[in-house]
Amino acid sequence: MKTEFTDVSETQKTVTIEIDSSVVDAEIDRIAQGYKKVKVPGFRPGKVPATIIKRRFRNEILHEVMHGLIPRAVEEALQERGIEPIDTPNVRDVALEEGQPLRFTAAIETVPPFDPGDLSTLTAIRTPVAITEDAIEQTLQRLRERAAKSEPVEGRPSTEGDTAVVDLVRQDPSGPDRHDGVSIEIGSKANPPGFDANLIGLSPGDQKTFTIHFPEDYTVAEMAGTDVEYSVTVKELRRRVLPELDDEFAKDLGEFDSFAALRDRVRTDLQAEAEENATRQLRGEVLKQLSERITFELPTSLVEREIDRRLEEFARQLMQQNVDPRQAGIDWAQFREAQREPARASVASALVLDAIARREGLSVSEQEIDQEIERFAARAGRTPAALRAQFEKEAGIGRLAAGLRREKAVDLALSHARIS
Secondary structure, three states, X not given: OEEXXXXXXXXXXXXXXXXXXXXXXXXXXXXHHOOOOOOOOOOOOOOOOHHHHHHHOHHHHHHHHHHHHHHHHHHHHHHHHOOOEOOOOXXXXXXXXXXXXXXXXXXXXEOOOOOOOOHHHOEEOOOOOOOOXXXXXXXXXXXXXXXXXXXXXXXXXXXXXXXXXXXXXXEXXXXXXXXXXXXXXXXXXXXXXXXXXXXXXXXXXXXXXXXXXXXXXXXXXXXXXXXXXXXXXXEEEEEEEOOOOOHHHHHHOOOOOOHHHHHHHHHHHHHHHHHHHXXXXXXXXXXXXXXXXXXXXXXXXXXXXXXXXXXXXXXXXXXXXXXXXXXXXXXXXXXXXXXXXXXXXXXXXXXXXXXXXXXXXXXXXXXXXXXXXXXXXXXXXXXXXXXXXXXXXXXXXXXXXXXXXXXXXXHXXXXXXXXX
16 A cells, blocks of 8 residues: 655645555455345346446445445554544545556544643632622522512502503504503513603503603614504502511521521622632633643634534523524624634643643543533433433543543643642
């Protein structure tokens, strides 16, 4: 076998391969033997001459020859050069005829060997974590808001902050639009300009018709500068009532004996969240510095694959929110291009982490993989066995191990970095 390598760039290579005609003809003869029992008019099964078989099934036989010889030849050529492709080589310009050598060219993307550098030269700043009393109060107020109850208003007309339950008819040039039992929070930013003033002072049973003029600079362009008539019939008034921040409120949340215990938990959770954010920021800075150690042009396929992954993840998040990605009004070409630089940074840092793992001999045990699957399963509410089966079916165990190995490389880098 003859090979000729060409360096297109540090990450792109081409190899032209020629396989001797004797090897090609032997493979053609071997595959043709498998067609001997095929029925051919005028011949008994198993008695068809090889020349007839080769002529009648020429395309099928040559197709099998290519799929048998080419992958093995490419793998052998790459192993001799110590080249590890990051994607399936792109084979082109195939020339195959009986009695002639098999010639073809394969384009390969690879990552050149490189040194990830001295980890002790990495520097980062850990943000100090300090939980203020104001942050605790804000969290408690949010818990209080979520626990608010809607109670009927009796003995007075509506005022700001009330929720009016109304039957509403909206009249514009396109015709009437009726909605019954609509809940309108008086004072909400979502209400049209001047709408709230017309609801204040009404009581259940009251009816009122009024016209709202939408200003020329209204945010909804099709409504700007128009007049819309509204007719409302008030059916009920309700108001959100906030609970007191006391022991009873803490007990109603289900796991606290006192308000003091709730306050302590809030402080603990905020502390943990702040420390997690500080660690994430620290990791991000170290990964950024590592990614900048890549001096060669990143392989295109890796970058495109990472962009695809990001788009798929975003589309999955939309679907989890019951939003059809096709109907979300997103310019996907623009969104894809916006992901290019983050994807390049992610690929670069992953390559450096892989280089660190190889240099330092980092590995992942089966026990560590099992533990990670158990953590995933617990979060997903599935059994570890079912999740492992899915990973194995989707060839995901290798990706899982690679991710764990990179985490070890990150931890190693952080342990060597100078952190202030």
